[in-house]
Amino acid sequence: MIHARSGPVDPEPDISVRPPLVRELFLVAGLFLVYKLGRLAANGHVEEAFRNAGHVWDLERVLHLPDEGAVQGLLLHGHTLVQAANTYYYYATVHFPATLVFLVWLYLRRPRHYVWSRRVLAVLTGAALALHLLFPLAPPRMLPAADLVDTGRVYGPSVYGDTPADDSLANQFAAMPSLHFGWALAVAVGLVVATRSRWRLLWLLHPLVTLLVIVGTANHYWLDAIVVTVLLSVAYAALRPPARTHRPRRAPAGQAAPPATIPAPGAYASGTGTQVSGTGAFEAGTGMCASGTGVSGTGAYGAGERTTRARLPGIRTRRTPELPARAPRAHARSGARR
Incomplete structure (x- = not known):
């Protein structure tokens, strides 16, 4: 008899579709630069931003959306909780690092999904920047009618400068749509599609926590998250995910796969x-x-x-x-x- 080994082997990533690393570094750096410049270009429209904020607040009341103050009331029960929320919202803590780690992992382990997710993020960010220019919007923490607390300034840490009109680090009037929530949702969906674990749906907790944070800290309205979700859905409809490749089932731990008899x-x-x-x-x-x-x-x-x-x-x-x-x-x- 002839015995042939047929044990399942975890296939290596398909490096034939992996883009050149140097080109991707320049591409991602260029997209990030455009993102920062686009947000700063929309800065300074103070009167229009506050006028739009009043319209958005009134529209949410007409649509019977939950009051942002109810979410903030849960955070204000303790200093530790509200500071943790401010830290989670901080760009250098979760927003940028989580997206960067997500892209690096896809590039190394799932090259096909990396190309797809990078295109989705680029389309989403470009559409969001266009809305920032066309529809400047003051966040609810600046709107007197909302009667919300600026948790970053009161409890710290704060992401933005003291004068919103002259803030050179970020555009405080770019609330619509929320890229905080949009990127978090894109990261979660990308991981759900690219992985096979039975627990992969837990990645959706990341955008859920992000949504509660951006609303509870009074940096965004509910409509900011709804609009970016619509934009992301359009991007997914236009850019189909890569097809799943069949993988042989692994043998149980400690048990060798039976040899095939020929x-x-x-x-x-x-x-x-x-x-x-x-x-x-x-x-x-x-x-x-x-x-x-x-x-x-x-x-x-x-x-x-x-x-x-x-x-x-x-x-x-x-x-x-x-x-x-x-x-x-x-x-x-x-x-x-x-």
Whole structure:
């Protein structure tokens, strides 16, 4: 018999579709630069931003959306909780690092999904920057009608400068749509699609926590998250995810996969019978060798001679022990009674 190893092997990432690293570094750095410049370009529209904020606040009341103050009230129960929320919102803590780690992991382990997710993030960010320019919006923490606390300034840490109109670090009037929530949702969806764990839906906790943080810290309205979700849905509709590749099932831990048995092409035969390869039984009266694919008379020799064994290409074979030769014995014809 011939034994071939058939244990499942975790396939390596398809490096043939992985983009060149240097090109991707320049591309991602360029997209980030455009993101920062676009947000700063929309800065300074103070009167329009506050006017739009009043319209958004009134529209949320018409749509009967939950009050942002109810979420903030949960955070204001303790200093530790509200400071943790401010830290989570901080760009250098979760927003940028989580997205960067997500892209690096996809680039190394899921190149096809990396290309798809990078395109989705680029389309989403470009559409968001266009809205920032067309619809400047003051956050609810600046709107007197909202009566919300600026948790970053009161409890710290604060992301923004003291004068919103002259803030050179970030555009405080770019609330619509929320890229905080949009990027978090894109990261979660990308991981759900790219991974196979039964717990992969837990990645959706990241955008859920982000939503509660951006609303509870009074940096965004509910509509900011709704609009960016619509934009992301359009991006996903236009950019289809890569097809899943089939992976063989892994053997349980500590248990080796059973070897596949392939019948040998030849066997030893005596003058009166032939051994069927892979079964260990003799088929009397045939005088021929049965192979794994059909009956063949070329693989058998007379009594006491060794059978020539053909090797299948690429398969390791195991030597069959030689059977002792047996002398032929005469058979009496039926009907001749001694």
